[in-house]
Amino acid sequence: MKEAINPPKSSTPKAFFLSLILLSLFYLIFLSLQSKHPNSGHRTITINGLKIRPGYTSYDTYIHHQLHKTTNPKLRKIWTSRDWDRKIRVFTRFFSQLKQEKLLTNSSKALCVGARVGQEVEALKRVGVNDSIGLDLVPYPPIVIKGDFHHQPFDDKTFDFEFSNVFDHALYPDKFVGEIERTLKPGGICVLHVAISRRADKYSANDLYSIEPLKKLFNGSDLVRSRKVDGFGLDTEVAFENLQVLVLDRKWSVHCPILLHCNPVDYGPSSFKFFNSWLHVEGFDDVLIGVASKFVVNP
Numbered sequence: 369m370k371e372a373i374n375p376p377k378s379s380t381p382k383a384f385f386l387s388l389i390l391l392s393l394f395y396l397i398f399l400s401l402q403s404k405h406p407n408s409g410h411r412t413i414t415i416n417g418l419k420i421r422p423g424y425t426s427y428d429t430y431i432h433h434q435l436h437k438t439t440n441p442k443l444r445k446i447w448t449s450r451d452w453d454r455k456i457r458v459f460t461r462f463f464s465q466l467k468q469e470k471l472l473t474n475s476s477k478a479l480c481v482g483a484r485v486g487q488e489v490e491a492l493k494r495v496g497v498n499d500s501i502g503l504d505l506v507p508y509p510p511i512v513i514k515g516d517f518h519h520q521p522f523d524d525k526t527f528d529f530e531f532s533n534v535f536d537h538a539l540y541p542d543k544f545v546g547e548i549e550r551t552l553k554p555g556g557i558c559v560l561h562v563a564i565s566r567r568a569d570k571y572s573a574n575d576l577y578s579i580e581p582l583k584k585l586f587n588g589s590d591l592v593r594s595r596k597v598d599g600f601g602l603d604t605e606v607a608f609e610n611l612q613v614l615v616l617d618r619k620w621s622v623h624c625p626i627l628l629h630c631n632p633v634d635y636g637p638s639s640f641k642f643f644n645s646w647l648h649v650e651g652f653d654d655v656l657i658g659v660a661s662k663f664v665v666n667p
C-alpha cells in the first residue's frame with residue numbers, strides 16, 4: 369500500500385515571526401539597559417561652534433577609547449622619563465604668568481583636570497602652589513587621583529583654581545564645565561587650554577570652533593580673558609572666574625537681598641556712541657549748539 373505523502377508543512381512564516389519577536393525583545397532589553405546607565409545614549413549638543421564627535425556608541429566605548437592611550441605602558445614610560453621635565457618647564461611658564469596676573473597664588477588649592485601623569489601638578493608645586501592635585505581616569509599616585517571629570521569626586525566649593533587642557537576629551541562638555549563650576553569656590557578661577565584653529569587628536573570627543581560655546585557653558589562664571597598660547601597643540605588659553613552669590617542673612621535685612629559679586633575687570637575706556645534717537649529729544653539741539661560753540665574760534 370502506498371503511503372500518502374503529505375507535503376512537509378512549511379515552517380518558514382512561523383520561524384520568521386518567532387525570530388522577529390525575539391529580535392524585538394532583545395532590542396527592548398538592550399534599550400532598557402542603555403537608559404539605566406546615566407551616561408549612555410548619545411546626546412547632541414546644539415551649541416554653535418561645538419561639535420560632539422560621533423562614533424561613541426556607549427559611555428563604556430568612550431571610556432575604553434580614552435584608556436587605550438593613557439594605560440599604554442610604553443607611553444607612560446616616555447611621559448615619566450624623557451618627556452617629564454620638558455613638559456613641566458612649559459607648564460611652569462604658563463603658571464608663572466597666571467601668578468603675575470594674580471589669577472593663582474601660593475595659597476590656592478588647585479586641581480588639574482585630566483592630568484594623566486601629572487606634569488602640570490608638578491609644575492604648580494614648582495611655582496609654589498603646594499596644595500595641588502590632579503584628576504584622571506588612571507591614577508598616578510600621589511599627585512594624580514582616579515576619577516571621571518564628568519563626575520568629579522570632590523565636594524562643592526573645594527578649589528580656588530582649576531586648570532585643564534583636556535576639554536576636547538569631554539563627551540559631555542556641559543557636565544565637564546558644570547563639575548568645574550560646582551567644585552570651584554565662589555570667586556575661584558578656571559583656566560582652560562583649548563584648540564580653536566586646528567583640530568585636536570583622535571582621542572578627542574568634541575571639536576571647538578571658537579570660544580563662544582565656552583562662554584555659554586560657563587554660565588555661572590565671568591570671562592576674565594582669553595589669549596593665544598602655544599601649549600602642546602592647544603592654541604588658546606581662556607580664564608573664567610566663578611561668580612560669587614551671597615544671600616544676606618535675614619538678620620541683616622527683611623528683604624534677604626542676593627548679592628552678586630564679580631571682581632572688577634578693566635576692559636579699557638568705553639567707546640563713544642551717538643544714537644540717532646537723540647536727535648528727536650527735545651532740547652538736544654540746544655545742548656549740541658552749546659557744546660559746539662566752545663569749539664568755534666572767533667576770527
Ligand SMILES: C[S@@+](CC[C@H](N)C(=O)[O-])C[C@H]1O[C@@H](n2cnc3c(N)ncnc32)[C@H](O)[C@@H]1O
Pocket residue numbers: 434435438481482483484485487488503504505506515516517518533534537538600
Ligand atoms: C591629552 S591627555 C592630557 C594629559 C595631560 N593633561 C598632559 O598635558 O600631559 C588627555 C587625558 O585626559 C584623560 N581623560 C579622558 N577622559 C577623561 C575623563 N572622562 N575623566 C578624567 N580624565 C579623562 C585621559 O586619561 C588622558 O590622560
